[in-house]
Amino acid sequence: MNGMDYDVIVLGGGVTGCAAARELARYQLKCCLMEREEDVCSGTSKANSAIVHAGYDAVPGSRKARFNVEGNAMMGPLSEELDFEFQRNGSMVLCFSKDEEGGLQTLYERGQANGVPDLRILTGDEAREREPNLSDQVTAALLAPSGGIVCPFGLTIALAENACENGVEFLLNTEVQAVEPADGGYRVRTSRGDYTARFVVNAAGVYADVFHNMVCEDKIHITARKGDYCLLDKEAGGHVSHTIFQLPGKYGKGVLVSPTVHGNLLLGPTAVDVEDKEGTATTAAELADVTAKTAMSVKNIPYNKVITSFSGLRAHEDGDDFIIGESAEGFFDAAGIESPGLSSAPAIGAYLAEQIAAKAGAEKKPDFQPVRKGIPRVSQMDPEARAALIRQRPEYGTIICRCENISEGEIVDAIRRRPGAVSLDGVKRRVRQGMGRCQAGFCMPRTMEILSRELGIPMEEIRKNGPGSEILVKEGGEA
Amino acid sequence: MKTHDIVIIGGGPAGLAAAAAARKAGAEDILILERDQMLGGILNQCIHNGFGLHTFKEELTGPEYASRFIRMVEEEQIPCRLNAMVVSITKDKEITYVSREEGLVTIQAKAIVLAMGCRERPRGALNIPGYRPAGIFSAGTAQRLVNMEGYHVGREVVILGSGDIGLIMARRMTLEGAKVKVVAELMPYSGGLKRNIVQCLDDYGIPLKLSHTVVEIHGRRRVEGVTLAQVGPDRKPIPGTEEYYSCDTLLLSVGLIPENELTRGMGASMNPVTSGPRVNDRLETDVEGVFACGNVLHVHDLVDFVSEEAALAGESAAAFVKAQEEAGKAAAEPEGHAVCLQAENGVRYTVPQTLDIRNMRDTVTVRFRVGDVFKDRYVAVYYDDQLISRRKKKVLAPGEMEQVVLKKESFLPYPDVKKITIRTEVE
Numbered sequence: 015m016n017g018m019d020y021d022v023i024v025l026g027g028g029v030t031g032c033a034a035a036r037e038l039a040r041y042q043l044k045c046c047l048m049e050r051e052e053d054v055c056s057g058t059s060k061a062n063s064a065i066v067h068a069g070y071d072a073v074p075g076s077r078k079a080r081f082n083v084e085g086n087a088m089m090g091p092l093s094e095e096l097d098f099e100f101q102r103n104g105s106m107v108l109c110f111s112k113d114e115e116g117g118l119q120t121l122y123e124r125g126q127a128n129g130v131p132d133l134r135i136l137t138g139d140e141a142r143e144r145e146p147n148l149s150d151q152v153t154a155a156l157l158a159p160s161g162g163i164v165c166p167f168g169l170t171i172a173l174a175e176n177a178c179e180n181g182v183e184f185l186l187n188t189e190v191q192a193v194e195p196a197d198g199g200y201r202v203r204t205s206r207g208d209y210t211a212r213f214v215v216n217a218a219g220v221y222a223d224v225f226h227n228m229v230c231e232d233k234i235h236i237t238a239r240k241g242d243y244c245l246l247d248k249e250a251g252g253h254v255s256h257t258i259f260q261l262p263g264k265y266g267k268g269v270l271v272s273p274t275v276h277g278n279l280l281l282g283p284t285a286v287d288v289e290d291k292e293g294t295a296t297t298a299a300e301l302a303d304v305t306a307k308t309a310m311s312v313k314n315i316p317y318n319k320v321i322t323s324f325s326g327l328r329a330h331e332d333g334d335d336f337i338i339g340e341s342a343e344g345f346f347d348a349a350g351i352e353s354p355g356l357s358s359a360p361a362i363g364a365y366l367a368e369q370i371a372a373k374a375g376a377e378k379k380p381d382f383q384p385v386r387k388g389i390p391r392v393s394q395m396d397p398e399a400r401a402a403l404i405r406q407r408p409e410y411g412t413i414i415c416r417c418e419n420i421s422e423g424e425i426v427d428a429i430r431r432r433p434g435a436v437s438l439d440g441v442k443r444r445v446r447q448g449m450g451r452c453q454a455g456f457c458m459p460r461t462m463e464i465l466s467r468e469l470g471i472p473m474e475e476i477r478k479n480g481p482g483s484e485i486l487v488k489e490g491g492e493a
Numbered sequence: 494m495k496t497h498d499i500v501i502i503g504g505g506p507a508g509l510a511a512a513a514a515a516r517k518a519g520a521e522d523i524l525i526l527e528r529d530q531m532l533g534g535i536l537n538q539c540i541h542n543g544f545g546l547h548t549f550k551e552e553l554t555g556p557e558y559a560s561r562f563i564r565m566v567e568e569e570q571i572p573c574r575l576n577a578m579v580v581s582i583t584k585d586k587e588i589t590y591v592s593r594e595e596g597l598v599t600i601q602a603k604a605i606v607l608a609m610g611c612r613e614r615p616r617g618a619l620n621i622p623g624y625r626p627a628g629i630f631s632a633g634t635a636q637r638l639v640n641m642e643g644y645h646v647g648r649e650v651v652i653l654g655s656g657d658i659g660l661i662m663a664r665r666m667t668l669e670g671a672k673v674k675v676v677a678e679l680m681p682y683s684g685g686l687k688r689n690i691v692q693c694l695d696d697y698g699i700p701l702k703l704s705h706t707v708v709e710i711h712g713r714r715r716v717e718g719v720t721l722a723q724v725g726p727d728r729k730p731i732p733g734t735e736e737y738y739s740c741d742t743l744l745l746s747v748g749l750i751p752e753n754e755l756t757r758g759m760g761a762s763m764n765p766v767t768s769g770p771r772v773n774d775r776l777e778t779d780v781e782g783v784f785a786c787g788n789v790l791h792v793h794d795l796v797d798f799v800s801e802e803a804a805l806a807g808e809s810a811a812a813f814v815k816a817q818e819e820a821g822k823a824a825a826e827p828e829g830h831a832v833c834l835q836a837e838n839g840v841r842y843t844v845p846q847t848l849d850i851r852n853m854r855d856t857v858t859v860r861f862r863v864g865d866v867f868k869d870r871y872v873a874v875y876y877d878d879q880l881i882s883r884r885k886k887k888v889l890a891p892g893e894m895e896q897v898v899l900k901k902e903s904f905l906p907y908p909d910v911k912k913i914t915i916r917t918e919v920e
Contacts, residue, residue: 393580405596411592
């Protein structure tokens with residue numbers, strides 16, 4: 015490696031970085047992934063629409079179009095290989111007047127040009143036949159059977175675990191401060207020291223412009239575009255079966271109503287550009303906007319069944335397309351990854367890995383292990399298998415989270431896997447503890463005890479997510 | 494598959510009292526399934542006093558009150574499974590539970606008493622804008638961490654909601670050395686007991702701001718403060734009334750929700766007002782042989798009433814099993830005449846919802862809550878259009894459970910009554 019620490023350093027442990035890491039792990043390359051937070055899937059990848067888009071939105075010829083359609087096609091086999099939740103529930107784009115139907119036609123044509131399979135335009139009545147709760151105002155709808163829903167945490171963590179198993183090092187709690195050319199490669203200065211590598215993959219989400227601009231001649235600019243969401247109880251999960259969009263506007267694909275793979279109902283997002291790249295506070299105005307806009311698409315949404323609201327930041331680049339590929343010698347961008355980034359991630363990861371491997375002249379590893387088994391979802395197992403598992407490991411028989419029926423064994427697994435959960439949110443994203451209707455009211459103290467025991471740290475050091483988010487306060491000292 | 498006469502789901506105050514009463518009524522084969530590590534339920538974290546004034550004529554702490562019932566159950570040698578989480582109940586009363594020791598077990602019950610209690614409404618359900626930092630607790634979660642585990646949850650506290658747990662926690666946090674800055678209540682009245690407002694807020698100089706709510710949560714990692722605002726009659730924040738409170742902790746005491754996933758799963762009809770199952774005067778749901786009591790049926794204010802109600806459910810379950818065994822041997826009960834109870838004019842609901850005037854006990858206690866604060870109002874009972882009783886109350890408040898007692902003999906003149914109405918009246 016010419017004295018370099020690594021062949022490749024991936025900046026960012028979101029879905030794009032993890033996908034790149036997992037694909038790079040196929041090759042004989044020494045790789046590491048750096049993440050500022052304590053865990054992967056801590057930024058945009060944890061707070062989004064959880065949609066695998068069909069690929070009719072993006073302008074033909076754009077990188078968004080290409081990677082979306084490719085990523086969509088990869089998602090099915092990948093979900094089998096890596097054992098995460100994915101469902102092809104189909105999506106619909108609604109329009110509410112004759113004037114808008116041209117817009118629907120444009121999407122249809124784009125979809126055809128992008129190679130989206132089985133698109134159809136339905137009349138309002140045909141659409142309502144498939145989705146009885148659609149608004150009476152709907153005059154036509156574009157149906158895309160290949161649209162899907164995915165667990166964004168499940169996907170990202172599965173990619174990370176598989177990359178880790180195949181030799182990628184994960185440097186968490188590692189904030190990258192600078193990237194500078196050095197000896198035919200790059201020196202990456204971080205909060206935990208300097209590291210060198212021949213290649214860098216920039217998958218730094220809303221901060222990708224910062225690192226790009228440190229290295230590349232042509233500058234880019236990323237705006238954090240915030241979206242607020244409301245998540246409804248599983249009682250409301252069957253309100254629609256397809257993902258329901260409205261015709262896209264200037265700020266993206268508009269507000270959707272969608273079931274989630276876990277059976278909840280998701281409403282959102284709004285779209286507001288924010289100055290602060292950490293500005294994930296929801297606002298009353300935007301939450302009200304979610305309600306108003308979703309009510310236009312779908313009738314009788316039981317808004318009183320909301321169990322949580324949250325917001326996420328999309329990394330919007332001024333050029334309105336993904337920036338993917340070698341932007342400077344050995345510096346590979348995956349920047350401006352806003353929607354359909356989640357859908358595109360597997361394809362982006364594969365593309366970047368191929369490019370880098372070719373450039374490095376790296377061979378494939380003969381012992382790459384592509385299959386990853388997820389943590390057993392005990393409550394969904396058939397009774398015999400569940401009973402057998404509990405006999406083998408009794409901690410799968412102690413239910414900690416009542417609402418989602420999550421056992422101690424699953425929580426222990428979430429902590430012991432690599433990269434593993436180190437906080438309540440990390441456990442929650444891996445096994446859904448606390449994600450149900452009581453939002454961890456009952457199980458939080460128990461989960462904290464398990465974290466404390468498994469990590470060998472006192473209860474006072476258990477965090478929600480990251481430094482400063484300790485749940486308890488120490489006696490006497492500062493909070 | 495093992496069979497038990499009576500299986501009680503939950504070993505909190507309701508389940509324990511139901512078990513003790515069922516045994517007293519002659520039931521031999523009773524099993525209690527408890528999901529936690531010990532019996533007593535939420536009482537174990539309620540270390541304040543004030544329990545048992547009605548039941549034992551003395552003031553006990555929560556754990557003391559629970560221990561009296563635990564002792565009864567132990568003396569009667571009623572078996573319990575701890576750490577046993579029921580995952581499903583069928584209409585045919587097959588119960589599946591999971592535990593570390595036994596794995597996944599399915600048992601058959603002849604009768605079931607549902608006593609799963611309730612849970613707290615979480616922050617998410619309120620849709621409060623802002624960040625989602627650490628330091629936001631439902632009051633009961635904080636109570637458990639402080640009282641049972643011995644930890645500190647915060648130093649500067651704002652409490653949203655004036656439910657009883659929130660009021661109790663205002664005092665507890667103060668005694669633990671924290672500064673409770675304010676209790677904000679969305680409604681123009683408190684949802685808690687008057688005595689708790691006096692003993693937990695007034696005695697410690699903690700202000701209660703009625704018609705106020707939290708409109709924003711500040712702080713990315715840990716709560717740094719909240720913004721309160723006054724709300725109008727529509728409960729919407731009034732612009733310009735915002736006030737910032739710095740704090741590291743926000744406790745929520747914004748309502749309790751009966752935990753009826755299992756009840757719904759077996760297909761019992763529910764009452765949308767109580768969020769509990771619909772029951773008759775024996776506290777039997779519309780799934781035959783399945784009874785409900787305590788906070789799973791409707792949220793109570795005092796545990797004493799839970800015990801009383803649960804005793805009825807336990808006795809009813811015992812009688813049901815006995816009747817099943819004797820079916821064919823003894824003469825059947827006279828044909829029933831079930832009458833619906835209707836809540837009207839300020840009365841939000843009644844428990845039970847139906848009453849069999851031919852087969853009822855000599856007296857039946859009907860419990861209810863009102864929907865607003867009323868002063869100098871009457872609580873009136875009608876059989877069809879006939880006024881039967883009227884009782885004047887100086888104050889009626891949503892935080893306090895009310896009751897009327899109906900006597901079997903009072904129905905003698907009205908054998909064909911179709912409807913019993915309970916309502917408030919001004920004059």
